[in-house]
Amino acid sequence: MTERCYGFLADFAHPEPLIKAARAAREAGYTRMEAYSPFMLSELEPVLGQRSNRAYWAGILGALIGGGLGLGMQIYANLSYPLDIGGRPLIALQGFAVITFLLTITGGALGALFGLLFLCRLPLLHHPLFETEAFQRATDDRFLLCIRADDPLFSETETAIWLAERAVSVSKVPA
């Protein structure tokens, strides 16, 4: 068999067997794998070593940039065109607080959005998995585990058998 392969996709009818299989695969030494589910399974995060707070940090960074630009813009504009109204201070931080706050929040939301897209490497309109029939229900009611071909332990025969012992069905994903 010389056909290039993305990995093996195991199909489960329920989330619990998927979590069990993911844990078992981790214990068996597989490292390059990914689970697919129609909704978030937070139990999988520690199992697959995917706990990461980088999306929060992207949001926080966006918020800081938004707030910084907001405050900077107001200070700059007031220095660039000074208006003396009743002797009030030119740089009135209390007055600037509202826009700074609003732009902090807007920046935070934009940061979280772009952070999410970057961390998930989206948009990505084509992926080998989309060609696999078993994947069609991954966003509906099936739970899938994919062991990728670039895993050091991956072997066309053994990985397939190992997965077939646990899953409802196993299919090969062409690259």
Next chain:
Amino acid sequence: MSPADAEPRYQGADTPHFLPRQMPLGEVSDRVLTVPVDFAPYRRAWWALFIFGCSLLGLFVASAIVVVWKGVGVYGNNNLVNWGLPILNYMWWLGIGHAGTFISAMLLLLNRPWRNSLNRMAELMTLLAVVCAGIYPILHLGRPWLFYWSAPYPNTMELWPQFKSPTSWDFFAVLGYLLVSLIFIYIGAIPDFASARDHARKRRYKIFYGLLALGWRGASSHWAHWRRAYRFIALLAIPLVFAVSSGYSFLLDLSPETGWHSTVFPPYFVAGAIFSGFALVIVIALGLRRFFGWQLLITVKHLDVLGILLLASGWMTAYGYFADIFIAFYSGKEHEITVTMARLAGPMAWSWWTAIFFNLICLQALWWPQVRRNGKALLAIAVGVLIGMWCERWMLIVVPATRDYLTATWQGYSPTFWDWSLFIGTFGLFLVPFSLFMRLLPMVSTFEVKEALHRYRGGADD
């Protein structure tokens, strides 16, 4: 109670998400995601709604053209009442938006899984309500094509907006609120777009949803980031709601008008905003429930909880009414009392008493569970609250302006035909995109419903 609602499985189960414990995951997708793909059963009713919306939108466009062409003189605004209906409607619509964010963000962070049946429609309502609101200040400018002057941009005159003024704050508030709501809806809908893409059979739907889904695959590493990004934005959205509503109460402070300076205004406006928004959420939830036959997803128990929320936020708003009046008399200032008496017994007292009638008296029917669980009664109360809140804004904005410091200048106010037609037209501005969303988007967040079903699984079927 309609006979369909009497069915036990529509009553709402004793689970945190109110759905039957053993409801199959596929059934959720079947009910929601097949709607855009297989629209035949709803086509006639949908077209009726869409054409009705289009005629209202036509009215809006015609009125907007008249306003732009002839200038703001077509409004009924006069020397004293220079805000009138345009700003009143702006506040009314903007307030309505707030409940959507509240349901989506606050109830997400408070971990109330029953929100999952309602959040998508509430978020879409927010987005469109903000659009309807945002159009008003622009059309009220006099030269609406120069509205971009309120944005800070480098120009040859080196002029900048006055950042110390609430009018400038309001520009950023509305813009920020629109952007944040849009991002929040979009992130929250990506997994559903992916699901719709995989459900679609026709190629054009596959392409449409495929582009919207950005290639989402439901990978566990993606979910890990998604969860954090979504919660982060929810956390930001809550202070934003408070900032936007308090922000437009500061707009009133700009003026020397009596009756616009009560310190209760910011919380009072936030409560009123959420109150009126819950009313529209109830109307939309009941409408979609009937339109798509989603009694199983939006159960009687959901209606019950919405009724309780409406009652609670109504009492918070009522506190604002009482505090405002109490402070006016307690201050002992003659003109404050004059304005308050004009609200209570002047020529426009109808606005105050209509607000009290709908927002306080009729609302008390919601203490009875039978009323909260009865679709028709709940609908009547919710529509009443929307009318009541509109009258409340009239009482707050128009009445003080008719009672200036100089008695000789006192003047009434009556909106013109174009005032009314523009307002009625904004319902088209709301309804047309909303009906397109109904046609094309999953109106219930299916993956969040499925997650809730999974998390609270176990035990016998209800």
